[in-house]
């Protein structure tokens with residue numbers, strides 16, 4: 001496995017793979033790799049001939065009071081995980097390689113969807129995500145990029161950026177990897193104390209209740225949202241941030257379940273803020 005640091009090195013490596021007719025799979029990460037990342041990497045391994053994992057804790061997507069400084073970092077362990085999973089190259093750049101001091105980079109606009117839900121809770125977050133992802137795509141060149149459905153709003157905005165800007169990248173959404181109680185893998189789970197961890201399954205329980213209601217024929221999103229709110233509300237250590245039903249094609253909240261949609265939820269525990277989502281069954285699928 002190659003370990004590369006320079007921006008030019010990343011471009012050279014992927015260019016040489018393509019020159020040898022290998023398809024390039026890119027797995028963008030902020031490190032602290034867990035089972036969720038492993039499933040993205042396996043997915044990439046299965047579909048692309050050469051796989052590069054990027055590891056960069058992107059300051060641009062953290063707000064002033066957020067956990068940039070304390071965000072978990074363990075490069076040695078991450079490299080071991082990548083080696084074990086058969087990754088071909090890891091790109092672990094210094095900040096100057098991603099954001100060269102004297103060269104302004106494109107800053108794709110997340111638009112109004114970037115201001116809702118995670119964007120409302122974390123102002124500027126999606127602007128920072130799109131900036132770094134655009135840079136990554138630019139350096140990597142034509143590739144398949146593997147992103148988790150766990151961050152559904154990020155996935156929506158990255159896909160839309162690729163479409164709107166005509167970037168030569170195929171976005172491959174990957175299903176959320178979960179612990180046995182349904183908790184979605186996330187680097188921030190490591191922060192949860194034992195009691196918080198025990199209760200953190202409430203997000204998946206809430207989403208599962210919403211999905212069960214939809215499966216039973218409920219089309220009023222308010223009923224699903226109320227059920228999710230009740231589940232989180234009954235969890236002593238959790239504070240509901242938002243629960244909603246959004247349309248897959250616009251990521252806008254909907255009041256009526258008609259086409260493909262998703263239940264989304266965010267809750268704060270004393271030591272970590274968690275998000276999750278689940279695709280909802282809808283009437284058109286049953287017939």
Ligand code: PAF
Nearest residue numbers: 028029030058129132151
């Ligand atoms: O999902 C993440 O880990 C990050 O937002 C990403 C896509 C690597 C950009 O920094």
